[in-house]
Amino acid sequence: MSNPSILILPGDGIGPEVMDQVVRVIDWYGAKRDLAFDVSTDLVGGAAYDAHGVPLHDDTMAKAQEVDAVLLGAVGGPKYDDLDFSVKPERGLLRLRKEMDLYSNLRPAQCFDALADFSSLKKDIVAGLDIMIVRELTSGVYFGEPRGIIEEGNERVGINTQRYTESEIERAARSAFELAMRRNKKVCSMEKANVMESGILWREVVTKVGEDYPEVELSHMYADNGAMQLVRAPKQFDVIVTDNLFGDILSDCAAMLTGSLGMLPSASLGAPMANGRPKAMYEPVHGSAPDIAGQGKANPIACMLSFAMALRYSFDQGEEAARLESAIEKVLADGARTGDLMGPEGGTPLSTAEMGDAILAALDASL
Numbered sequence: 203m204s205n206p207s208i209l210i211l212p213g214d215g216i217g218p219e220v221m222d223q224v225v226r227v228i229d230w231y232g233a234k235r236d237l238a239f240d241v242s243t244d245l246v247g248g249a250a251y252d253a254h255g256v257p258l259h260d261d262t263m264a265k266a267q268e269v270d271a272v273l274l275g276a277v278g279g280p281k282y283d284d285l286d287f288s289v290k291p292e293r294g295l296l297r298l299r300k301e302m303d304l305y306s307n308l309r310p311a312q313c314f315d316a317l318a319d320f321s322s323l324k325k326d327i328v329a330g331l332d333i334m335i336v337r338e339l340t341s342g343v344y345f346g347e348p349r350g351i352i353e354e355g356n357e358r359v360g361i362n363t364q365r366y367t368e369s370e371i372e373r374a375a376r377s378a379f380e381l382a383m384r385r386n387k388k389v390c391s392m393e394k395a396n397v398m399e400s401g402i403l404w405r406e407v408v409t410k411v412g413e414d415y416p417e418v419e420l421s422h423m424y425a426d427n428g429a430m431q432l433v434r435a436p437k438q439f440d441v442i443v444t445d446n447l448f449g450d451i452l453s454d455c456a457a458m459l460t461g462s463l464g465m466l467p468s469a470s471l472g473a474p475m476a477n478g479r480p481k482a483m484y485e486p487v488h489g490s491a492p493d494i495a496g497q498g499k500a501n502p503i504a505c506m507l508s509f510a511m512a513l514r515y516s517f518d519q520g521e522e523a524a525r526l527e528s529a530i531e532k533v534l535a536d537g538a539r540t541g542d543l544m545g546p547e548g549g550t551p552l553s554t555a556e557m558g559d560a561i562l563a564a565l566d567a568s569l
């Protein structure tokens with residue numbers, strides 16, 4: 203049988219720097235765990251624009267549709283700020299999400315004990331936190347019609363429409379329940395069924411999908427209360443499933459519980475392919491960080507944790523994903539820090555490659 207395939211799109215700014223460290227980890231799995239991947243690399247974002255005049259070449263798009271998983275670094279940078287909207291680096295990313303129909307966005311908020319002081323919340327509220335937000339990514343108010351700004355009488359009116367079909371809700375809900383089955387078997391669905399019809403339908407459909415997962419405990423919460431509970435007692439949650447708009451806000455809120463942007467991975471999943479694996483793209487939450495690009499200062503952990511998600515959700519290698527996460531936890535507990543993780547006590551930060559060295563050493567030590 204051929205090896206599982208990965209398309210790597212390092213992108214711009216710190217994207218290639220952090221991705222270099224992930225490639226070392228991928229190679230480690232091939233050499234030390236008999237888990238080899240067929241890896242190809244291509245351009246996206248500003249890098250693709252420089253080479254081809256478009257932020258994603260059609261050939262790259264076709265490759266992304268064929269592989270088992272796409273790993274993306276980051277796109278964008280000041281050099282491209284004045285480009286026409288249609289060729290801006292972000293359009294490459296949006297095209298991938300749209301054409302691969304990646305409807306389920308997974309944003310974990312996990313707090314490593316060693317970094318609990320970085321949270322804006324008290325240490326005991328966030329230490330050991332491990333929750334997953336599933337955000338519906340391809341529908342809802344960001345896409346619904348009618349939309350626009352119209353004239354009405356002597357003033358203008360801004361219009362957006364929250365619109366969800368049952369099947370759109372169902373597939374997002376199903377991906378949340380499937381995740382919960384691999385975790386602590388709890389799903390909390392968030393909407394505003396008290397004031398929105400789309401929320402009433404959301405609650406009905408999620409409840410119905412829940413009947414297929416009797417082992418999973420399902421609860422419902424109004425999204426405003428959900429925001430409050432996330433900062434009051436986040437550890438009460440396991441998997442949260444919510445729509446595109448609420449998910450956008452709640453996942454950023456949950457992300458900040460854990461401290462640095464350089465630590466946050468994400469996955470965007472679509473429908474299962476013929477081989478049973480979901481269409482999938484994994485990427486750190488952070489951008490291309492032009493302020494530190496090219497200086498070896500970037501934290502590669504968000505990108506590495508994104509690869510850990512790929513191991514778990516695309517390649518069914520949960521134990522190997524946990525091995526990588528534990529190696530990262532260990533180096534942090536031992537005090538390894540890139541610049542973004544330096545506390546007020548100071549010290550000498552590790553470079554991107556030195557952090558990679560430390561994590562590879564911890565992986566070796568795990569054998």
Ligand code: NAD
Nearest residue numbers: 276277278279463464488489490491492493494500501542
């Ligand atoms: P950013 O995430 O790139 O950076 C925000 C701040 O966090 C910066 O100070 C940066 O140095 C720091 N930071 C981010 N990642 C880090 C890491 N791994 N290690 C250490 N420090 C890190 O967001 P921004 O500055 O608003 O945007 C910069 C560019 O990135 C823009 O062109 C923007 O459009 C693009 N962007 C791309 C994505 C993406 O590719 N998914 C996401 C957000 C922003």
